[in-house]
Amino acid sequence: MMCYALIRKILFCLAPERAHDFTLKALRLAQKWRLTGFLSSPVSSPVKVMGLEFPNFVGLAAGLDKNGEYIDALSTLGFGFIEVGTVTPRPQPGNVSPRLFRLVEQKAIINRMGFNNKGVEYLVGCLKKTKYKGVLGINIGKNKDTPIEKAVDDYLYSMRLVIPFASYITINVSSPNTENLRQLQHGELLQSLLRALKAEQAEFFDKTNKYVPLVVKISPDLTPDELEQMCAIFVAEKIEGVIATNTTLSRDGVESSPLAVETGGLSGKPVRKRSTETVKQLHMILGNKIPIIGCGGISSAEDAAEKMAAGASLVQVYTGLIYQGPSLIREICQTSK
Numbered sequence: 003m004m005c006y007a008l009i010r011k012i013l014f015c016l017a018p019e020r021a022h023d024f025t026l027k028a029l030r031l032a033q034k035w036r037l038t039g040f041l042s043s044p045v046s047s048p049v050k051v052m053g054l055e056f057p058n059f060v061g062l063a064a065g066l067d068k069n070g071e072y073i074d075a076l077s078t079l080g081f082g083f084i085e086v087g088t089v090t091p092r093p094q095p096g097n098v099s100p101r102l103f104r105l106v107e108q109k110a111i112i113n114r115m116g117f118n119n120k121g122v123e124y125l126v127g128c129l130k131k132t133k134y135k136g137v138l139g140i141n142i143g144k145n146k147d148t149p150i151e152k153a154v155d156d157y158l159y160s161m162r163l164v165i166p167f168a169s170y171i172t173i174n175v176s177s178p179n180t181e182n183l184r185q186l187q188h189g190e191l192l193q194s195l196l197r198a199l200k201a202e203q204a205e206f207f208d209k210t211n212k213y214v215p216l217v218v219k220i221s222p223d224l225t226p227d228e229l230e231q232m233c234a235i236f237v238a239e240k241i242e243g244v245i246a247t248n249t250t251l252s253r254d255g256v257e258s259s260p261l262a263v264e265t266g267g268l269s270g271k272p273v274r275k276r277s278t279e280t281v282k283q284l285h286m287i288l289g290n291k292i293p294i295i296g297c298g299g300i301s302s303a304e305d306a307a308e309k310m311a312a313g314a315s316l317v318q319v320y321t322g323l324i325y326q327g328p329s330l331i332r333e334i335c336q337t338s339k
């Protein structure tokens with residue numbers, strides 16, 4: 003989109019985090035003044051996944067709206083679903099700045115935000131105010147200072163508060179920016195975490211008759227053996243969905259950038275293949291037992307089609323949106339029709 007190319011030029015003059023805040027605030031203002039009317043008819047291409055009706059298969063990935071402050075504004079962009087978070091029980095500032103880096107030539111981002119968020123109670127306040135009626139995922143994680151053995155308490159605490167507002171809940175065990183978090187992807191730690199959250203899901207269902215699917219978000223840096231073991235646990239614990247993937251610790255494809263040395267998770271074009279490979283392997287192991295949400299490096303309709311061909315039922319975008327603008331959502335939906 004010509005117009006977005008110009009907007010991007012201006013936004014990229016700002017430091018990445020400022021550009022991020024500015025864009026979301028401007029979008030919210032535009033939505034309040036009803037200037038987003040021309041954007042707001044989501045492309046209708048309905049799909050049913052995890053028992054939920056999605057108006058189309060393109061969602062917003064977690065991390066853009068960590069506190070759920072911009073749900074109504076973001077809903078004007080035509081997403082089939084929106085995921086907010088990652089949220090933790092207590093507010094926390096995240097890592098010190100700078101913690102977000104644009105690798106423009108590679109159409110990539112490195113971030114080490116570290117779950118900066120205003121805490122789950124604040125998020126719930128925002129959820130009470132939103133007018134959005136579409137599919138809403140809520141992504142939960144643990145506080146930085148919660149020891150890994152106690153992580154389950156953090157996830158349970160947030161889950162109890164957000165479940166009445168969630169279409170589905172994402173269990174984030176794959177951010178590379180919270181020390182040891184990725185340990186929760188393995189063995190006994192993963193199994194006991196999922197078992198506790200499934201018990202909570204069942205309890206909520208008994209009380210309210212509302213079934214809220216649980217989705218696990220995984221890293222693109224797992225070995226085939228690790229993936230195999232995780233899938234066995236997902237099946238045993240009756241997990242309803244898997245998001246593949248989060249950001250990568252690999253620096254493949256960005257070696258030439260001076261920013262490649264920055265610590266953090268890499269997203270955008272360079273992670274595309276790795277994420278698609280993960281989707282493919284998951285699909286080979288899981289068949290149609292558990293739906294997969296493909297995420298990582300989608301910046302065109304072809305990239306989305308690649309994830310679907312690998313076995314995804316839905317896709318999510320984040321970095322592609324920063325580089326291509328919101329027309330990406332429409333482009334993906336229309337091309338796939």
Ligand SMILES: Cc1cc2nc3c(=O)[nH]c(=O)nc-3n(C[C@H](O)[C@H](O)[C@H](O)COP(=O)(O)O)c2cc1C
Pocket residue numbers: 063064065066068087088102111113115117141174177219247248249268269270271273297298299300318319320321322
């Ligand atoms: C700045 C930034 C912050 C992110 N924060 C989160 C987060 O809080 N929780 C999460 O599950 N994923 C987070 N992600 C990962 C994205 O949701 C997505 O999984 C990843 O970036 C790959 O998709 P992409 O290449 O389309 O960006 C973040 C990504 C970026 C770039």
